[in-house]
Amino acid sequence: MPxxxxxxxxxxxxxxxxxKAAGISPHRSLPPIAPTTFRSWFQKRKSRKRDHRxxxxxxxxxxxxxxxxxxxxxxxxxxxxxxxxxxxxxxxPDKPLCCGRPLFDFGMLDRAKRYLQDVLxxxxxxxxxxxxxxxxxxxxAAVFRDELCNLMPADEDAARxxxxxxxxxxxxQKKAPDFxxxxxxxxxxxxxxxxxxxxxxxxxxxxxxxxxxxxxxLLDDGCCGMAGxxxxxxxxxxxxxxxxxxGLLPAIRDTESHAFIIANGFSCQEQVRQLxxxxxxxxxxxxxxALHNGEGLNGGPPEQSMVERRQKKVRASxxxxxxxxxxxxxxxxxxxxxxxxxxxxxxxxxxxxx
Numbered sequence: 001m002p003x004x005x006x007x008x009x010x011x012x013x014x015x016x017x018x019x020k021a022a023g024i025s026p027h028r029s030l031p032p033i034a035p036t037t038f039r040s041w042f043q044k045r046k047s048r049k050r051d052h053r054x055x056x057x058x059x060x061x062x063x064x065x066x067x068x069x070x071x072x073x074x075x076x077x078x079x080x081x082x083x084x085x086x087x088x089x090x091x092x093p094d095k096p097l098c099c100g101r102p103l104f105d106f107g108m109l110d111r112a113k114r115y116l117q118d119v120l121x122x123x124x125x126x127x128x129x130x131x132x133x134x135x136x137x138x139x140x141a142a143v144f145r146d147e148l149c150n151l152m153p154a155d156e157d158a159a160r161x162x163x164x165x166x167x168x169x170x171x172x173q174k175k176a177p178d179f180x181x182x183x184x185x186x187x188x189x190x191x192x193x194x195x196x197x198x199x200x201x202x203x204x205x206x207x208x209x210x211x212x213x214x215x216x217x218l219l220d221d222g223c224c225g226m227a228g229x230x231x232x233x234x235x236x237x238x239x240x241x242x243x244x245x246x247g248l249l250p251a252i253r254d255t256e257s258h259a260f261i262i263a264n265g266f267s268c269q270e271q272v273r274q275l276x277x278x279x280x281x282x283x284x285x286x287x288x289x290a291l292h293n294g295e296g297l298n299g300g301p302p303e304q305s306m307v308e309r310r311q312k313k314v315r316a317s318x319x320x321x322x323x324x325x326x327x328x329x330x331x332x333x334x335x336x337x338x339x340x341x342x343x344x345x346x347x348x349x350x351x352x353x354x
Contacts, residue, residue, distance in 0.1 A: 003321025025237035035317035038073035067266035078288040099143040142195035173204040183213030193265035221247025226267035
């Protein structure tokens with residue numbers, strides 16, 4: 001239940017206990033879970049659209065990675081709008097699937113392979129049909145483009161998965177070059193995710209940013225320092241901060257308040273959120289702004305409206321859960337009192353008969 005989780009992780013005293021138990025640095029904050037997952041939102045949306053005319057565009061599978069699905073569903077929602085605006089019909093896997101990236105980080109390769117075999121089994125029909133897969137989280141895309149075939153070099157579905165997997169920027173550049181995106185004409189500071197830079201390269205990302213009309217700086221800053229769970233671990237916190245101070249944090253401090261900060265990786269976004277007074281946007285969200293002709297942008301940080309929406313939803317979820325817990329506690333106390341009173345009455349009756 002997201003509300004209960006957020007009550008624990010967003011209430012200071014409870015959060016400190018949770019971080020201590022999990023070996024997380026006390027200097028870190030725990031990200032809240034979104035009240036509604038992306039997959040849940042997409043399924044409800046699909047049901048509402050069932051009576052409308054069928055899509056006529058090319059099918060594309062949007063990979064709902066764990067971080068985006070549970071923490072930042074608004075990024076995937078933005079990607080849905082972008083891809084549909086480009087003329088594509090979207091599908092999302094029917095069941096939750098995971099690329100197993102955290103398992104690779106801890107050397108659990110056998111278990112990671114089982115995760116990937118489950119992915120291939122569930123996507124076999126889509127892969128055989130040649131349906132392309134758009135991935136929003138660079139670390140997941142890197143698994144499909146690199147580790148997957150290293151673990152299963154003779155698997156035909158693994159080879160298809162590798163060749164049919166694209167980041168959003170790659171897909172729009174290679175498969176939708178004629179998609180007309182309105183210009184934003186703003187400044188932007190761009191941080192490339194390590195897996196993005198190492199495996200996919202940043203060429204398509206920078207080309208898409210140019211299509212958007214952005215005056216941007218692509219940082220040559222190395223790793224943000226978060227690197228999955230690395231930056232959360234108590235004994236590695238100092239190293240994480242030094243990595244961030246190498247280039248990322250000074251660059252953000254020098255970025256104008258009205259300029260975009262763009263970072264596609266969940267870890268990179270968390271490092272920015274926790275160590276600065278800004279939040280990074282995914283390129284899908286930046287394109288969404290462009291599609292709405294900059295609606296919602298003002299003289300302040302471009303991400304301000306997104307941050308406020310997220311916080312409002314989390315607070316509402318926590319309030320609803322708190323109310324439910326209080327109601328349940330009152331009901332339990334009432335039942336206990338009634339039962340105790342009944343037992344007392346029965347005891348008095350028995351004593352009178354004796």
